[in-house]
Amino acid sequence: MKPNIIHSIVICLTAFALLFMVACSSQEESLPDNVTEAVLYLNIATIGQTRASTAELPDNEKMNSVRVVVLHAADGTVEHNRHFSLEGAQAQKTILLKVTPNEKKKIFLFANEESVSTVEGVTVEGENQTLTAFFNSYTEGMPGFEAVVNNLYFAPDYSGGKPIPMSSMYEIDFPEKGNFDGTFYVVRVATKFMVNFMNWRGEEVIVDNFTIASHADKNFLMAHVNDSEQNEQLFNGKTWIDWLKEVSDASSENDDYAVTEAAGWLKDYELPAQADKAITYTHGTVTVGKPTVDIDNLDNSKPGVAKNIPVFYLPESKSPKAGATDGEQEYTLTIKITGRDEPFVCKLPNLKALFRNTHVVVDITMYNSNEIIVDVIPYSEVILEPEFGL
Structure with missing residues (x-):
């Protein structure tokens, strides 16, 4: 140029887009003994660097923790709200979840929520206004998560090598029979x-x-x-x-x-x-x-x-x-x-x-x-x- x-x-x-790919990590939930149960197989990855590079991705641009929130698309209620602490910074993570088959689902993915000390746009009663406190206020079966999470905003703090917050949302059609597997990317809020x-x-x-x-x-x-x-x-x-x-x-x-x-x-x-x-x-x-x-x-x-x-x-x-x-x-x-x-x-x-x-x-x-x-x-x-x- x-x-x-x-x-x-x-x-x-x-x-460049920050796209990074690395080896898969271990599964979080074992396959069910009853093969008629539905399994959602999530291969969660960061978007990598746009140009080929041999340089190692810095840890703050990887995932140090992952949260998966699965909603029943029909009524918006929470099916899963799971947080996973990772063993060291990772650019890719595999997670298995048992889910209800034969329905549309919305999958919200988050990484490094601990780096958001104060979140705005919502009030969490009796809790500090951390992102983790907000997530923990939504248990299985609760409605309203999508509307509220879309209104959340915060002042990012990238100092001291803090892991960069990431997020994404996917909609899928889960089959009536069989399982669903796919690769889902989280996007850095930076x-x-x-x-x-x-x-x-x-x-x-x-x-x-x-x-x-x-x-x-x-x-x-x-x-x-x-x-x-x-x-x-x-x-x-x-x-x-x-x-x-x-x-x-x-x-x-x-x-x-x-x-x-x-x-x-x-x-x-x-x-x-x-x-x-x-x-x-x-x-x-x-x-x-x-x-x-x-x-x-x-x-x-x-x-x-x-x-x-x-x-x-x-x-x-x-x-x-x-x-x-x-x-x-x-x-x-x-x-x-x-x-x-x-x-x-x-x-x-x-x-x-x-x-x-x-x-x-x-x-x-x-x-x-x-x-x-x-x-x-x-x-x-x-x-x-x-x-x-x-």
Whole structure:
């Protein structure tokens, strides 16, 4: 992807869906002795990284716990509300549940609920307002879970390596005879940013700070993807989760922006009305080393890089682009460098939405002319290409 030069800054931004796959874990509930009983076989997995990578997925992006809530679709009452503490962080988990056959069911999946210290949109009598307290208030046979859980929102806290909350909902038709098995994905309630600095100047560069504006401060627990004609055309008969995974898989093979743009962007979704959508993220000092130059063979030369690559997480957000009629968004990057009076400011190219589970990669290249090139590769989250994204 060719870099975009804006106000003498070139920014390369890549977004990917955070899809990750690993080996299956052990089953939670043994098969019934009576073969006439119905068994729901759940292979629960995180959506993986959009580009092929040998790097190990960090533990905070895996599942440390899983909760499964199964509803009878006819009346919305709870059939199962089960919480599973996992033995270490896992990207995939297999669970078996005995269920009533021959009916439609709604399956709500959650991971890392313990990371949500305070949930809003509901009152749990006599309990702290934790997500776990809310879940525990719904026992088997109780109605009303779906409506209430869809209204829950919270202020995400990604600090200290806390496991990222995840959620999803599936509808299935359970057969009259036999069992049901399938793979079900949970989607991270977060967007991931990775910022790469490449220095071709003849000296070390100190970035005093850089900022990204404007992001939200609160997210719904469940994704609020609108049932609109725009989304119907984008998904082309798929659910939004299946679309997201497909885009992520494709971008892992080819992260060229044209591929992302062709896949489209998920732009028609909602944030809580209570969310402040104009928050600015600020990252502190970054030291970027000097380049290594081979005069005899310039192809062997390498740019200086940051000693610690900035990696951070922001909430799902919506920052509307002025004049856009289709929900397109834009985000502003500001870079302050030691020795330069004026900061570099530009709109991040190739980033048209910041839906949950998006992985944004920003490549910043600095030259002796004081020119800065910022290149953004989207989803390639869904991702700046849609991790849902570009």
